[in-house]
Amino acid sequence: MNFISRDTDYAVRALMFMAKGEKGEIITVDEIVRREKLPERFLRRILQKLAKNDILVSYKGKDGGFSLSKDADRIRITDIINIFQGHVDFAKCLLKGRKCPNTNSCSFRKKLKDIGAYVNKELGKITIGSL
Amino acid sequence: MNFISRDTDYAVRALMFMAKGEKGEIITVDEIVRREKLPERFLRRILQKLAKNDILVSYKGKDGGFSLSKDADRIRITDIINIFQGHVDFAKCLLKGRKCPNTNSCSFRKKLKDIGAYVNKELGKITIGSL
DNA sequence: ATAAATGATACTATATTAGTATTATTAAGG
DNA sequence: CCTTAATAATACTAATATAGTATCATTTAT
Numbered sequence: 001m002n003f004i005s006r007d008t009d010y011a012v013r014a015l016m017f018m019a020k021g022e023k024g025e026i027i028t029v030d031e032i033v034r035r036e037k038l039p040e041r042f043l044r045r046i047l048q049k050l051a052k053n054d055i056l057v058s059y060k061g062k063d064g065g066f067s068l069s070k071d072a073d074r075i076r077i078t079d080i081i082n083i084f085q086g087h088v089d090f091a092k093c094l095l096k097g098r099k100c101p102n103t104n105s106c107s108f109r110k111k112l113k114d115i116g117a118y119v120n121k122e123l124g125k126i127t128i129g130s131l
Numbered sequence: 132m133n134f135i136s137r138d139t140d141y142a143v144r145a146l147m148f149m150a151k152g153e154k155g156e157i158i159t160v161d162e163i164v165r166r167e168k169l170p171e172r173f174l175r176r177i178l179q180k181l182a183k184n185d186i187l188v189s190y191k192g193k194d195g196g197f198s199l200s201k202d203a204d205r206i207r208i209t210d211i212i213n214i215f216q217g218h219v220d221f222a223k224c225l226l227k228g229r230k231c232p233n234t235n236s237c238s239f240r241k242k243l244k245d246i247g248a249y250v251n252k253e254l255g256k257i258t259i260g261s262l
Numbered sequence: 263a264t265a266a267a268t269g270a271t272a273c274t275a276t277a278t279t280a281g282t283a284t285t286a287t288t289a290a291g292g
Numbered sequence: 293c294c295t296t297a298a299t300a301a302t303a304c305t306a307a308t309a310t311a312g313t314a315t316c317a318t319t320t321a322t
Contacts, residue, residue: 001216002223004243006311009225012239028267037229042312048269061320064267077239085132092133094140098168107262108143108208112135115253122246131238137280159298173281179300192289195298 007084010038011046012077015055015128019072028065046084053083073129078120090116138215141169142177143208146186146259150203159196177215184214204260209251221247 014032021027029047033040047066051058055075056066068075081088091112093100100106145163152158160178164171178197182189186206187197199206212219222243224231231237 001219002225003219003221003247004223004225005309006225016239030267036232037226039312041314044268045312051268058268059320060268060318062264062266063321064319066268088132088134090134092135094133094135094137095168101167108147108257111253111257111262115250116134118253119246119250122242122249126239126242131242136278161298170281172283175299176281182299189299190289191287191299193295193297194290195288197299 004081005085007042007046008081010036010043011050011080011084012128012131013038014043014047015050015068015072015075015080016131018056018066018068019128023071024067026059026063026065026067031065049083050080053079055079055083071129073127075128076124077126077128078123081123088116088120090119135212136216138173138177139212141167141174142181142211142215143259143262144169145174145178146181146199146203146206146211147262149187149197149199150259154202155198157190157194157196157198162196180214181211184210186210186214202260204258206259207255208257208259209254212254219247219251221250 013036017032017036018025018027029040029044032038032047033043047056048058050056051066054069057069058064058066091109093106093109144167148163148167149156149158160171160175163169163178164174178187179189181187182197185200188200189195189197222240224237224240
């Protein structure tokens with residue numbers, strides 16, 4: 001079981017690559033594909049999604065491409081994970097269609113919740129710039 | 132994105148229920164289904180898997196059922212997660228078919244690894260008995 | 263106008279998750 | 293030994309998530 005999904009992973013690689021360039025530099029999908037050897041169409045969609053979520057700015061048309069929308073130190077890993085994997089829920093009750101019998105005294109979920117809070121806190125400290 | 136899968140969740144519920152009984156008590160799948168309202172055939176397979184992995188002892192034939200194979204305090208949540216979800220890998224490199232360019236200097240995976248180690252340590256502290 | 267880029271959206275393939283169904287095996291008890 | 297009540301093994305299925313691919317539209321510099 002992997003904690004990080006492929007699109008999150010690819011997004012981080014692309015962002016790390018972009019962060020190496022000058023601030024505000026416009027980079028095309030093809031450049032990233034050449035350097036990082038990621039599947040072109042898939043990566044294209046990933047970058048589009050990053051643009052929609054204000055991580056990247058996209059420039060259409062000739063000489064277009066993508067640039068980081070903010071300083072790499074302000075792009076947190078949790079942002080990327082949330083975009084591609086949704087909120088990481090450590091303590092969700094998985095009973096279907098009915099209320100959990102021990103709903104408000106579930107010590108298991110309480111402990112999972114604590115662990116989840118720690119993980120999110122630590123992941124929040126990691127930024128593209130810090131990598 | 133859920134960290135815990137449904138079979139892990141159901142297994143923990145079943146084990147917690149069984150741990151309430153006397154030590155070594157034999158309990159049938161049907162009893163657990165009645166009390167915890169879990170899908171019978173699915174739960175049956177889950178308990179079989181727990182038996183195969185030495186968490187439960189199974190007794191076939193009339194008056195059969197399952198009992199905990201050891202003290203509930205010695206059944207850790209990580210054991211259950213490993214059985215149903217496999218090893219939880221926080222830092223796996225997801226590049227396909229080719230070597231990662233920055234294989235031995237990947238600061239991202241290094242940080243993920245640290246977080247994963249913490250999570251596994253904390254999950255290892257949680258036992259069925261402690262819940 | 264053309265070329266070179268992204269945008270939107272639909273499609274597909276594979277894997278994982280969450281089950282269900284069927285038949286076999288085992289063991290207690292009359 | 294036969295019946296009954298339990299698990300064992302295994303195959304099957306349905307739904308969902310993951311990992312892509314394909315197509316056509318739109319934009320913009322020259």
